Amino acid sequence: MSGAKKYINRDLSWLEFNRRVLEEAEDSSTPLLERLQFLSIVQSNLDEFMSVRVAGLQAQSKAGYEKTDFTGYTPQGLIKRLMKRSVRMVREQYRTYRELLKLLAKEGVSLTEYRELHEEQKQALTEYFQRIVYPVLTPMAVDQSRPFPLVHSKELYLAVVLKRGPEESGDSDETFCAIVQVPSILARTVVVPGRRNSRRLVYLLLEDLIKEHIGLLFSGYKAEAVHAFRVTRNSDLTPNEEGADDLLQEIEKELRRRQRGLPVRLEAEKGIHSDALDLLKDELELAEEFIDEIDGPLDLGFLSKFAAALPNYDHLRYPKYDPVYPEEFDDTDDILSVLRERDVLVYHPYESFEIVNDFVLQAAADPNVMAIKMTLYRVNVNSVLIQALSQAAESGKQVTVVVEIKARFDEARNIAWARQLEKSGCHVVYGLVGLKTHAKITLVVRKEADTLRRYVHVGTGNYNESTARFYTDAGLFTSHPDIGADATALFNEMTGYSAPHLWSALAVAPIGLKPKLFDLIDREIANAQAGLSARIVAKMNSLSNQSMIDKLYEASQAGVNIELIVRGVCCLRPGVPGLSDNIRVVSIVDRYLEHARILAVAAGGNEEVYITSADWMTRNLNRRVELMCPVYDKGLRLMLMNVLQMNLADNVKARELLSTGSYARVTNDQTPLRSQFEAADIPLWKSIAAAFDS
Incomplete structure (x- = not known):
């Protein structure tokens, strides 16, 4: 089989994961303010994806690297697919944002536009601008004597296109460009004073307030257009560890470089003035596929703090849960x-x-x-x-x-x-x-x-x-x-300096963890061939290492029953005839971020259970110090197996990975089971061990 038919590409799989996060924002059964939180997570996830994964592919492409990865993609071909899919996701994200604002307005909370305010409100906001916002702003002109300034990664800016005022001499049609950073030190949402006896909460975005008063920063000029933009830069650090005299100083030096990393993506407010957009294109040197004009406020990451800070709206959040002491x-x-x-x-x-x-x-x-x-x-x-x-x-x-x-x-x-x-x-x-x-x-x-x-x-x-x-x-x-x-x-x-240890209990990467996992899988293969119980259940964040996937394919073909709970990236294709018939993969995206890494193997009827810090990714298995630890106590093993079984039985928030690489919600005629809510009933998953307490 070709790579594309045998494996799912890691980056395309990641976009599928972020889509599952977006689905939680779209789900009407999710409390309204939690839906805003999920929209914020979609934004922060995409920011990191662009600044690390897409940035790496851009670097490969610019270096002329054209080889295919094990999933069959060249950097150039993969970038086109990623950007096309991410643009579609952003459009869907903003459609959801507009729908949620309508629902929020029905609850008495509004994000409004400046033109909709009455005069008393405008006057109060003008006073706030002059007292709090104006002193923090710095206009940065761009001309022959003042070069384009450093635009920090993932910060919000305003591109201002100006013309001379009537009192200024010179060509009145000549345009000038300037940049103003929206100060991140101030809250992104500004409280608007309400009308008398009104119980509504009204907010205005900080950038909209600045736009309305932009003329105060450019006396003698008239603002033709003011639009927001945002640049994402390459944020992956490449410290020279071996050549560094002091690793701390080397990392600090790399941190300073991060804000100056090569531009990866430009987000611009829809309708941005052509002069401003041309300037940004020239200075950032980004191809069209990396420029996205967005119909809505840039960087929806602000929704997290906004939703969390709303007072007296607990009925629009998940019920409060206080962890119990063991x-x-x-x-x-x-x-x-x-x-x-x-x-x-x-x-x-x-x-x-x-x-x-x-x-x-x-x-x-x-x-x-x-x-x-x-x-x-x-x-x-x-x-x-x-x-x-x-x-x-x-x-x-x-x-x-x-x-x-x-x-x-x-x-x-x-x-x-x-x-x-x-x-x-x-x-x-x-x-x-x-x-x-x-x-x-x-x-x-x-x-x-x-x-x-x-x-x-x-x-x-x-x-x-x-x-x-x-x-x-x-x-x-x-x-x-x-x-x-x-x-x-x-x-x-x-x-210190120490010869490799002969481990009694732990398996440690990068030397011993992967061989230990292979040994466990090989034993299940042998048991299946001998007609004994053969089963593997593994829970992790990501599965992308090719050799691990191939070993699981081998086990599936030998008759081992394999069930995987993989929250994020999964490059394995389940359910492919003759390859992975015996493999099922589910992903759970819910109130909590599924982060536990647990492995259970049948071991011929004497089940073994391990917890680990490692996902089954190349970086975890080959380039990190990771460990896997056995759980020796039988009762505790049963507890963890119960957690795994609840995840596999989830038919409310679980999605099953199809052989096509897409995900479908798990639906069946069983009693609804939401594994995260079931696990909150601690006696439920701990009671299975009660018989072994003595």
């Missing part, structure tokens, strides 16, 4: 004493991330704890974990933190708190040259009687208490000696 720790303040007796599994966001914070806080305060070691990839602002690690180091404990300062779009924040940790006395290591450290693991070493005991937390998601409220992730707490020994070896390999 019941295993209800009767004690001593987390480690529980772990000496049993392993504990937690599943976020249904169970609180506070247990992870408390685990590290208790270790930091415990005089018998000798050392704390931790990997950090993305951490929230004002993180409790950073404070706990700093306190532990200041009290004399050995604290080692492996920081990934190359985490995309979090580089600056990671550098800041890495320096904070160093000042507190922590040993901060920036990972291995050429690899990103994506593993999620914490090791606590405690002196107990005449020995040392190791306590470990392994997770599928970042140590970030903010995202833990809306990402689904699994975390395992254990004092199992094999996992503890492997955790020690892993940190030794990441921080």
